[in-house]
Amino acid sequence: MSLYGETESDSKIHSCRDCSVRHCAAAVLDVEELDLINSSRHENSFKKGDIIIHEGSPNSHIIYLKSGLVKEYVKGNQEKEQILQIVKKFSYLGLSSLFGDKVNHYSYAALEDISVCYIDISAFHQLIKQNGSFGYEILISVSRDNLNNFNRFMKQSQKKTYGRVADAILYFSKIIYESTEFELPFTRQELADLIGISRESATRVLTKFHEDGIVDLHERRIRIDNLPLLQQISKNG
């Protein structure tokens, strides 16, 4: 429950050189650059539900997500929150606030038990300046996220409740799990917060989809049974 999560214990890596989960941008670093990151990095793990970054906190570090899922969100008025996206492992948390401000604009919370590495922000800056390939990879991931999220929100604003729920299911299926059957990492409330509807509507539409044979639904387990129809609903709002 602590802000800093649990003490590190399991499979602690002793150097970035030996890290087995270097992907994308981290994969293009040379040995010296890895040592630069390594000199300031610290590892940590969080339990499901733990908050990793509070919006408004200073962004002194970039956090590399080594395993698990994280939600990126902003707090709205009383209890309401807006979930921007789900972040998958092997990506960086806090990138979107890196160059824009001195504080994080988004909060991050663990949707399952996760492990992370903190990278000092000045080391990160230096790597971007000195290693074009690294910067290129970072730029790709920032752009991709931007495009994805912006698109989702633009389309969402034109859709009715059913289309939004269909969108959410397709989002999990296509982007997060790459499968037609998956376990939601969300409560109904969080699902609603992702697509800007009420919790009640979320459950109502889910059971309606179930009744209509579009999905099979058990608690948080979802299997898409009628993909064409679901895509149709998503498309038509």
Add this chain to the structure above:
DNA sequence: CCATTAATTTAGT
């Protein structure tokens, strides 16, 4: 350590 109960969270109407 396990079992029971209390408290909190989640789902459905």
Add this chain to the structure above:
DNA sequence: ACTAAATTAATGG
């Protein structure tokens, strides 16, 4: 908003 169900924490043996 309210109730029921489920999950988690706390207590006592």
